[in-house]
Amino acid sequence: MAGIGFQLKRLFDREGLFGRVQAISYASLVTVGPILSCMAAVAVVHWLLVAEMAPYRARELFQAGTAYAFAFSFIVTAPFSMLFTRLASDQLYEQRYDELLPTFYGSLQVALGCASVPAAAFLLLAPLELAEKLALVVLYMELTVIWMGVVYVSAMKAYRRIAGAFFAGMLLAMAAVWLYVRLEGERLAAWGLFAGLAGGFFVTAAVLLWEVERFFRTPRPASPYGFVRDLRRYPSLLAIGLFTAVSMYAHQFAQWAFHGEWLEGTFRLTPEYDVAVYYAVLSVLPTLVWFVVSVETAFYPKYRQYYDAILGQGTILEIDRARREMEQVLVGEMAKLMGIQLVFSLVAVACGIRYLPYIGFTAEQVDTFNILVMAFYVYIMNSVSLLLLLYFDDRKGALALSAIFLAANVAASWALRDVEYQGLSLFAASFPVLAATLGRLIYRLRRLHYATFSAQPLVLREHARMRGRAG
Numbered sequence: 001m002a003g004i005g006f007q008l009k010r011l012f013d014r015e016g017l018f019g020r021v022q023a024i025s026y027a028s029l030v031t032v033g034p035i036l037s038c039m040a041a042v043a044v045v046h047w048l049l050v051a052e053m054a055p056y057r058a059r060e061l062f063q064a065g066t067a068y069a070f071a072f073s074f075i076v077t078a079p080f081s082m083l084f085t086r087l088a089s090d091q092l093y094e095q096r097y098d099e100l101l102p103t104f105y106g107s108l109q110v111a112l113g114c115a116s117v118p119a120a121a122f123l124l125l126a127p128l129e130l131a132e133k134l135a136l137v138v139l140y141m142e143l144t145v146i147w148m149g150v151v152y153v154s155a156m157k158a159y160r161r162i163a164g165a166f167f168a169g170m171l172l173a174m175a176a177v178w179l180y181v182r183l184e185g186e187r188l189a190a191w192g193l194f195a196g197l198a199g200g201f202f203v204t205a206a207v208l209l210w211e212v213e214r215f216f217r218t219p220r221p222a223s224p225y226g227f228v229r230d231l232r233r234y235p236s237l238l239a240i241g242l243f244t245a246v247s248m249y250a251h252q253f254a255q256w257a258f259h260g261e262w263l264e265g266t267f268r269l270t271p272e273y274d275v276a277v278y279y280a281v282l283s284v285l286p287t288l289v290w291f292v293v294s295v296e297t298a299f300y301p302k303y304r305q306y307y308d309a310i311l312g313q314g315t316i317l318e319i320d321r322a323r324r325e326m327e328q329v330l331v332g333e334m335a336k337l338m339g340i341q342l343v344f345s346l347v348a349v350a351c352g353i354r355y356l357p358y359i360g361f362t363a364e365q366v367d368t369f370n371i372l373v374m375a376f377y378v379y380i381m382n383s384v385s386l387l388l389l390l391y392f393d394d395r396k397g398a399l400a401l402s403a404i405f406l407a408a409n410v411a412a413s414w415a416l417r418d419v420e421y422q423g424l425s426l427f428a429a430s431f432p433v434l435a436a437t438l439g440r441l442i443y444r445l446r447r448l449h450y451a452t453f454s455a456q457p458l459v460l461r462e463h464a465r466m467r468g469r470a471g
Contacts, residue, residue, distance in 0.1 A: 036285065037163075039278075041170035041200065042066050045177045045193065052181050054188055057264075061128075061190035064267035065136045066197065067274060071252075073143035075245045076115045080107055082241030085151050086390075087230050100152075101216035103227045108148050115144045126266045135194035142201040149208040152216070165207035173200020236399040240390075243402035244383060247409045251375075251426040252277055254413030272365050273422055279356070280372035283348035284380040287341045291384055298333050302326040303391065310452065319449070327445045330388070334438075338381055345377045371423035378430035385437040389444060392451065397440045405433045 049059045084107045091099050119137045126133055153162050176196035181188055252274065260268040306322040308314075314322070349370045356366050382405065389398040408429035416425040444451065 037166045037170040038070075038201075039282070041173050041197070042070075043278075044174050045197065048174075048178060048181060049193075052185075054181060055186060058188055058190045058193060060263055060269075060271075061132065061267075062193045063271070063274075064263050064269050065132075065190065065194060066139070067269075068267060069136060069140040069143055071249050072118060073115065073140050073147060075242070075249065076118070077111050077144055077147040078245030079238040079241035080111045080114075081147060081151050082244075083107075083231075083234055083237040084148070084227075086234055086237055087227055088152060090230070096222075097216070098218045098220055099222045099227070101213065101218065102222045102225075104148075104152055104212055104216065106225050106227050107151075108145065111144055111148050112141065115141060128264055128266055129189075129191065131191035132189070132194065135191045135198055139194055139198040139201060142198060142205045145205045146201065146208060149205070149212060152212050153208075162208065162211060165204050165211070169200040169202075169204030169207070171200070172203055173197045176200065234395070236395045237390075240386070240395070240398050240402045243399075243406040244386065247402070247406045247429075248379065250406065250409035250429075251413050251423070254410075254417060254425065255422065258417045259419060272362070273368060276361075276365050276369040276372055276423070279352070280348075280369055280376050283345055283373045284341065284376045286344045287337060287380045287384065290337055290340055298329050299326070302329045306448075323445070323448055330445065331442075334385075334388075337384065341377055341380065345373050348373045368422045371427065375423055375427035375430060378427055378434050382430050382434040382437055385434065385441055388441055389437070392444050392448060394440070394444050394451070397444065401433060401437050401440060404436070405429065408433055 046059070046063060049062065084103065087103060087107075088100060091097070091103065119140060123133050123137060173196055176199050177193055180192045180196050184192065255270045255273045256268040259273075260270045263269055302322070302325050306319070306326050309319045309322045352361075352366055352369045352373070356369060357363075361369065386398050386402060386405075389401075409426065412425035412429040416428060
């Protein structure tokens, strides 16, 4: 989040509580505003359908279709988001600004190409009405565009306009669905609900594409496939993104497989579990906000100080002091982050016990929700730790741990597949992997000098080749 850092530091430098509240509010708008607006739109539409007593088939298809569209668009784009975040950072650092926009369009083509494979299979094989399939595929492809566009938001620094685009799109989606429900009443169909939601997401995707084009346009853009040469440098990032994304949904896929029921011969669902998962995910949003605040205002200055000391020919004592300071800050901020999220998770559990029965949760669903809240607490801490490993370019460690994480999720989902263990598989898989990831992070920090200097060639290979040719 290179662009948000300066604004957050300026807000945190203001004296008093107001400056900190404003900084956290700003970070919230940038980090969780977009995804929260999407989730809120889907939830409001669902409540609207229940309140208006919409036909059961339309309600169930809407809930199932949107869940699948969000899950699979996220899984398809996660590997490319991880990879192209790194490529965009390299291009910004190396001032290759003419490659940013072409790389974005190239990444978008690759992501849409991969997303079109399951979309084509759905269109050909799903026994739904053609209008329902087409509207849902459009929604799915729009989400793919949005997830890829979000990668470039931090570099654009147009946070308020981007957040405004998300909120405007979601408001339009809710208004369109409301109008459709009011006009059609008992005659409404699922395709109209998908189309209304897709109309709002179209506005968001269009504004996002326009902002990217406007900000990164250069007089002489490079080839849109120039990024292919960089793929050989970071193939592990594709796997890390995929493993982490699938790990988030593995427990839910297992519930669909073992205890789900078919809807229209197309979607496999466990409605009670899926609703509990939806609300439990909301409990980890504070981590996403505070992680950005912590990284940009506390950790990144020390991180930059360490590498500036190396690049600026600092003495070994100065470099070692910078490393120790960075380690102290990182450990302190991680402890603070885990404490803050634990408080929010406990509050979520208490609020769930008190208020979820009012919206139809059974006692079993409340118990599942409580387990999932703590499971997602461990999951998000593990995801943050894996991301920090990538800050120190420990791609091998992150790849191994993300693969273990996925394998542990699959194994735990199989071992704890009985109904009475719902939600426990994610917690059981995440907890030991979190301990291993934190251990790897500390190990990397303690050996950072060796990892930094040993990874660098003593002589630049390109210069060596040129000297060899000259000789």
